[in-house]
Amino acid sequence: MKIAIMGFGTVGTGVEEILYKKKESLLKNCFDIEIDRVLIRDKDKKRSPLKSDIVFTDDFDEILNSQVDTVIDVTSSLEETYERIVLLMKAGKNIVTANKAVVSKYFEELNALARENKVYFSYEASVAGAIPVIHPIMEESFFSDMNKIHGILNGTSNYILSKMEVEGSSYADVLKEAQDLGYAEADPTADVGGFDAMRKIRILSSLIYNAKIDEGDIFTFGISNIKKSDFDYAKELGYSIRLIAKSVLSQGKINISVIPTFLKDNFFAKTFDGTNAVKVWGENFSCYEFKGPGAGRLETADAIMRDLLRILSRREINTFYDASNSYEVENNLKSKFYVRTSKVNPGLKELIEEERVLGQDHHIITREINLDELKTVLDDEMFIVEIEGTI
Amino acid sequence: MKIAIMGFGTVGTGVEEILYKKKESLLKNCFDIEIDRVLIRDKDKKRSPLKSDIVFTDDFDEILNSQVDTVIDVTSSLEETYERIVLLMKAGKNIVTANKAVVSKYFEELNALARENKVYFSYEASVAGAIPVIHPIMEESFFSDMNKIHGILNGTSNYILSKMEVEGSSYADVLKEAQDLGYAEADPTADVGGFDAMRKIRILSSLIYNAKIDEGDIFTFGISNIKKSDFDYAKELGYSIRLIAKSVLSQGKINISVIPTFLKDNFFAKTFDGTNAVKVWGENFSCYEFKGPGAGRLETADAIMRDLLRILSRREINTFYDASNSYEVENNLKSKFYVRTSKVNPGLKELIEEERVLGQDHHIITREINLDELKTVLDDEMFIVEIEGTI
Numbered sequence: 001m002k003i004a005i006m007g008f009g010t011v012g013t014g015v016e017e018i019l020y021k022k023k024e025s026l027l028k029n030c031f032d033i034e035i036d037r038v039l040i041r042d043k044d045k046k047r048s049p050l051k052s053d054i055v056f057t058d059d060f061d062e063i064l065n066s067q068v069d070t071v072i073d074v075t076s077s078l079e080e081t082y083e084r085i086v087l088l089m090k091a092g093k094n095i096v097t098a099n100k101a102v103v104s105k106y107f108e109e110l111n112a113l114a115r116e117n118k119v120y121f122s123y124e125a126s127v128a129g130a131i132p133v134i135h136p137i138m139e140e141s142f143f144s145d146m147n148k149i150h151g152i153l154n155g156t157s158n159y160i161l162s163k164m165e166v167e168g169s170s171y172a173d174v175l176k177e178a179q180d181l182g183y184a185e186a187d188p189t190a191d192v193g194g195f196d197a198m199r200k201i202r203i204l205s206s207l208i209y210n211a212k213i214d215e216g217d218i219f220t221f222g223i224s225n226i227k228k229s230d231f232d233y234a235k236e237l238g239y240s241i242r243l244i245a246k247s248v249l250s251q252g253k254i255n256i257s258v259i260p261t262f263l264k265d266n267f268f269a270k271t272f273d274g275t276n277a278v279k280v281w282g283e284n285f286s287c288y289e290f291k292g293p294g295a296g297r298l299e300t301a302d303a304i305m306r307d308l309l310r311i312l313s314r315r316e317i318n319t320f321y322d323a324s325n326s327y328e329v330e331n332n333l334k335s336k337f338y339v340r341t342s343k344v345n346p347g348l349k350e351l352i353e354e355e356r357v358l359g360q361d362h363h364i365i366t367r368e369i370n371l372d373e374l375k376t377v378l379d380d381e382m383f384i385v386e387i388e389g390t391i
Numbered sequence: 392m393k394i395a396i397m398g399f400g401t402v403g404t405g406v407e408e409i410l411y412k413k414k415e416s417l418l419k420n421c422f423d424i425e426i427d428r429v430l431i432r433d434k435d436k437k438r439s440p441l442k443s444d445i446v447f448t449d450d451f452d453e454i455l456n457s458q459v460d461t462v463i464d465v466t467s468s469l470e471e472t473y474e475r476i477v478l479l480m481k482a483g484k485n486i487v488t489a490n491k492a493v494v495s496k497y498f499e500e501l502n503a504l505a506r507e508n509k510v511y512f513s514y515e516a517s518v519a520g521a522i523p524v525i526h527p528i529m530e531e532s533f534f535s536d537m538n539k540i541h542g543i544l545n546g547t548s549n550y551i552l553s554k555m556e557v558e559g560s561s562y563a564d565v566l567k568e569a570q571d572l573g574y575a576e577a578d579p580t581a582d583v584g585g586f587d588a589m590r591k592i593r594i595l596s597s598l599i600y601n602a603k604i605d606e607g608d609i610f611t612f613g614i615s616n617i618k619k620s621d622f623d624y625a626k627e628l629g630y631s632i633r634l635i636a637k638s639v640l641s642q643g644k645i646n647i648s649v650i651p652t653f654l655k656d657n658f659f660a661k662t663f664d665g666t667n668a669v670k671v672w673g674e675n676f677s678c679y680e681f682k683g684p685g686a687g688r689l690e691t692a693d694a695i696m697r698d699l700l701r702i703l704s705r706r707e708i709n710t711f712y713d714a715s716n717s718y719e720v721e722n723n724l725k726s727k728f729y730v731r732t733s734k735v736n737p738g739l740k741e742l743i744e745e746e747r748v749l750g751q752d753h754h755i756i757t758r759e760i761n762l763d764e765l766k767t768v769l770d771d772e773m774f775i776v777e778i779e780g781t782i
Contacts, residue, residue, distance in 0.1 A: 018534055018535075018675065022533075022534040022535075025533065025534065026533060026534060129676075130676035130679065131679055132523070132530070132531075132679070135527075136697075139523075139697050139701070140523075140693070140697070142413075142416065142417060142696075142700055143409055143413040143416065143417060143693075143696050143700070144409075144413075144693060144696075266657060266661040267661075267682075270661070282693075283689075284409065284521065284689040284690060284693040285520075285683060285684055285689070285690050285693050286684055286690075287683065288521065288522055288523070288681065288683035289680070289681070289682040289683065290679065290680070290681055291658075291679065291680040291681075291682075292676060292677075292678065292679035292680065293676055293677055298674075298675040298676070299675065299676050299677075302531070302534075302535060302673075302675040302676050305533075305534050305675075306527075306530050309530065309533055309534070310530070314705075314706075315701075315705075315706040315707070315708065316706070317706065320420055
């Protein structure tokens with residue numbers, strides 16, 4: 001069994017390491033896997049694969065024209081990778097990808113293309129790292145309607161929030177620390193802006209509702225405006241703050257958002273550091289909770305391995321996602337919100353239930369409103385938090 | 392696709408309900424499943440399947456000689472069911488079972504027999520109800536060594552413990568309530584004595600270590616001796632009490648036990664009612680946590696459905712468990728223990744670090760010992776608890 005890998009960064013080397021270190025155990029289970037070649041951008045960069053004779057190439061066509069039937073994608077580019085996956089599927093190659101940006105943006109196209117070309121399209125590693133969540137949910141969807149899913153889906157922002165909460169540090173300090181440790185990118189926008197979590201809740205939600213959801217329809221508010229004083233306020237009320245991605249299908253409409261949330265719920269509030277957590281509700285089982293490492297070299301490689309072995313042994317689920325359901329997205333669930341702002345605009349003024357002024361900042365608790373209403377009064381310097389359980 | 396079901400109690404009717412209610416969705420995904428016949432003990436008992444023309448029989452040979460290739464076992468007997476599964480496998484039929492007593496006692500025999508007869512042997516429903524734990528762990532075991540697993544694996548005893556803790560009720564009252572609600576059997580020994588949890592930790596541990604473990608080697612201590620005063624003592628120290636099944640493989644030896652445990656750990660301590668929880672440690676992913684309903688009609692049927700659909704679509708994992716590893720069981724991990732007893736025997740006296748006498752009862756904290764030492768001083772009226780994190 002020959003495979004190819006596109007990308008040889010953190011996760012790519014993790015895949016190579018597991019394949020190398022577990023060769024014997026894999027062989028025992030009839031998996032004789034060889035990396036045919038690895039696509040990289042810079043051929044001159046020094047690399048140290050464990051298997052010294054790995055073939056590197058910077059020519060995508062070599063992968064496309066190779067005899068491998070499965071390609072692992074651990075790149076991070078969006079459009080280029082999408083176009084390459086399309087070519088690979090058309091050439092009859094199965095795809096295992098960790099690239100959540102591609103999976104989220106082109107979920108319908110790639111699933112349809114996989115079906116047309118009779119290849120497998122697997123993306124366990126694109127959501128919640130090593131936690132086995134995508135595949136169990138796929139299986140479940142054959143016979144159990146799931147109507148709600150919540151998650152802490154971005155390790156970087158959870159690291160920042162839980163550090164700020166536990167250590168009382170400032171946002172800037174913790175972000176810097178996270179960047180120094182390699183937990184956060186030099187440009188952290190995708191993580192702290194909520195966009196990474198948005199992509200993941202789009203994937204999970206589309207999967208359980210079998211319906212297309214446009215990224216742009218997901219209310220997405222990140223943590224980059226957060227201050228220590230927000231934690232002080234939360235603590236006074238007995239709350240933790242976590243960035244929660246949530247969606248619920250009810251009466252033919254989907255409410256879906258990524259938003260900082262005050263919560264007392266032990267499961268999410270007790271999720272610390274880079275850990276991810278997912279809670280899914282279904283008709284046969286009330287709810288499950290999953291928790292585990294949301295990212296990391298071997299952790300993400302682990303999820304890729306699960307997909308890979310299922311594909312190689314023809315045990316994978318053939319793409320069933322066809323977006324045959326169609327639901328409107330509408331964020332009209334009532335809740336109270338916390339808003340911190342230095343200037344109260346007239347629209348916000350209308351929504352206030354409680355207000356406290358500390359220095360420059362107005363700390364506001366709104367009356368019961370919904371996200372669609374709140375959206376109309378937002379401005380760039382505000383920080384907002386949904387207050388769980390206030391309805 | 393025709394299947395047979397052995398047993399039509401709580402879980403059997405749940406399977407029938409899902410197959411009936413989800414017929415359309417299953418058909419859409421190419422699963423045209425028909426229940427060929429259902430084995431029951433008493434043909435005269437009135438039954439109300441949703442599909443009115445279900446064929447019931449009290450003759451096992453009708454199942455054995457039928458054309459079905461997969462049989463779902465939701466019986467609760469031990470030896471009789473084992474013998475029947477053997478006959479069915481020899482006749483080339485795949486087995487999906489929820490019967491943890493059979494799976495635990497005959498794990499090696501049944502896996503070997505499945506391999507010999509080239510049939511699938513699936514038992515997701517035998518551990519932790521609806522939580523998808525067995526199958527992800529099986530997949531993981533191909534390429535990630537797992538060396539430790541802890542769980543709350545018995546819903547009935549967790550229901551009793553968390554009710555006693557939250558409501559301050561007596562053991563007898565809560566047990567009676569659980570029996571009235573159908574959460575506990577008329578004879579609750581298997582649940583409150585720890586034997587059900589013992590079977591489940593045996594299955595999980597054997598699976599991750601690929602090694603036989605004799606049920607009799609598992610130190611098993613249940614909750615039937617517990618009193619309100621034990622919760623008072625625990626609360627004073629800031630602990631919850633849960634019945635934890637645990638095993639760890641280290642230096643070629645397995646420590647494995649089921650024992651009431653004082654814990655501050657949020658994951659297990661915050662597991663209430665009949666919920667089950669599993670935490671597994673592995674080399675690629677530090678640890679995962681799973682939580683969800685541990686039993687119930689549709690919940691257990693849900694786990695059966697997952698196995699069934701994998702088998703029918705030939706996506707199931709072929710039995711890989713061959714117990715090819717061999718490890719000694721030895722409960723020699725040091726910990727402090729809480730012991731409550733009305734009479735302190737000379738052996739126990741040697742182990743005391745702290746003692747408080749309240750009425751008839753001696754509440755004792757031992758010095759650091761191991762379970763093998765503690766075992767030698769146990770008697771029937773004692774209640775013991777391991778104190779987590781005391782080493």
